[in-house]
Amino acid sequence: MINKKILIIGASSGIGKATAIYLSQKGAKLVLISRNAEKLQQVITECEGDDHKFASIDVTDTEKLDNFITDHVNSCNIPFDGLVYSAGIEGTLPLKFLKNETLEQILNINAIQAVLVSKTLLKKANFSSNGGSLVFISSVMGSLGQPAKIAYCMSKGALTSAMKAMALELANKKIRVNCISPGMVVTEMSSKILDSISEDNKKDIEKMHPLGIGNVIDIAKGIEFLLSDNSSWITGVDLLVDGGYSAQ
Numbered sequence: 001m002i003n004k005k006i007l008i009i010g011a012s013s014g015i016g017k018a019t020a021i022y023l024s025q026k027g028a029k030l031v032l033i034s035r036n037a038e039k040l041q042q043v044i045t046e047c048e049g050d051d052h053k054f055a056s057i058d059v060t061d062t063e064k065l066d067n068f069i070t071d072h073v074n075s076c077n078i079p080f081d082g083l084v085y086s087a088g089i090e091g092t093l094p095l096k097f098l099k100n101e102t103l104e105q106i107l108n109i110n111a112i113q114a115v116l117v118s119k120t121l122l123k124k125a126n127f128s129s130n131g132g133s134l135v136f137i138s139s140v141m142g143s144l145g146q147p148a149k150i151a152y153c154m155s156k157g158a159l160t161s162a163m164k165a166m167a168l169e170l171a172n173k174k175i176r177v178n179c180i181s182p183g184m185v186v187t188e189m190s191s192k193i194l195d196s197i198s199e200d201n202k203k204d205i206e207k208m209h210p211l212g213i214g215n216v217i218d219i220a221k222g223i224e225f226l227l228s229d230n231s232s233w234i235t236g237v238d239l240l241v242d243g244g245y246s247a248q
């Protein structure tokens with residue numbers, strides 16, 4: 001991992017934050033993006049090494065993100081070697097309450113923008129001519145269903161499918177594209193879900209993970225593997241890091 005330059009979208013909390021700190025310990029140079037500048041500044045202070053950068057950008061502001069990435073590479077002249085797309089939102093709504101706007105918003109942030117950020121990042125000057133690795137954070141819900149999670153499952157299924165098509169399209173440029181699909185890990189997002197359900201439901205969720213609920217570092221280690229040269233012959237893969245959830 002030493003000396004690779006990685007863009008992390010959704011780096012202010014949860015999996016993205018843990019990944020930033022872990023990759024910095026492995027020698028990566030990082031550029032961190034999400035909306036909350038204060039939280040990103042805090043993540044930078046927890047990272048090892050210097051030269052990390054951050055910018056407060058809403059990922060749905062495609063033009064601002066595009067301009068930032070291009071200006072950043074122009075000013076430092078060091079192209080990126082990889083991407084971690086960890087921005088995501090969750091929604092729990094049964095079909096009868098589901099509105100078009102909710103579907104579009106979740107699909108946009110969780111899947112469409114992952115593809116559009118990749119498009120910007122892979123413009124000639126922005127990305128290493130030696131190739132690199134893109135890692136999208138999907139979910140076990142991308143291949144398994146759950147009641148009231150239609151929008152979320154749809155968005156993660158779309159992300160996983162887009163990843164496979166991109167992997168095939170970009171292989172001749174030595175750019176690998178993979179997903180990590182976590183089961184439930186403790187983050188702000190999952191805490192909101194756990195806080196809103198009964199103790200019995202919490203126990204049920206725990207039981208569905210044979211190795212127990214996961215920690216963000218479990219996901220960060222998988223991401224580091226997919227970004228590193230240790231996975232140089234792996235592309236188009238949805239790596240389930242879920243404590244056995246999807247083995248059942």
Ligand SMILES: NC(=O)c1ccc[n+]([C@@H]2O[C@H](COP(=O)([O-])OP(=O)(O)OC[C@H]3O[C@@H](n4cnc5c(N)ncnc54)[C@H](OP(=O)(O)O)[C@@H]3O)[C@@H](O)[C@H]2O)c1
Binds near residue numbers: 015016058186
């Ligand atoms: N936690 C789990 O159990 C679990 C399981 C499976 C999959 N996942 C997936 O893992 C990813 C990370 O989730 P997490 O649990 O780490 O959630 P989290 O703690 O809520 O973090 C989500 C990140 O996304 C960023 N974000 C959200 N909307 C954004 C926007 N419009 N523009 C820019 N950044 C945005 C947030 O930053 P700002 O608020 O600063 O913008 C934050 O950094 C998500 O894709 C999620 O679906 C999580």
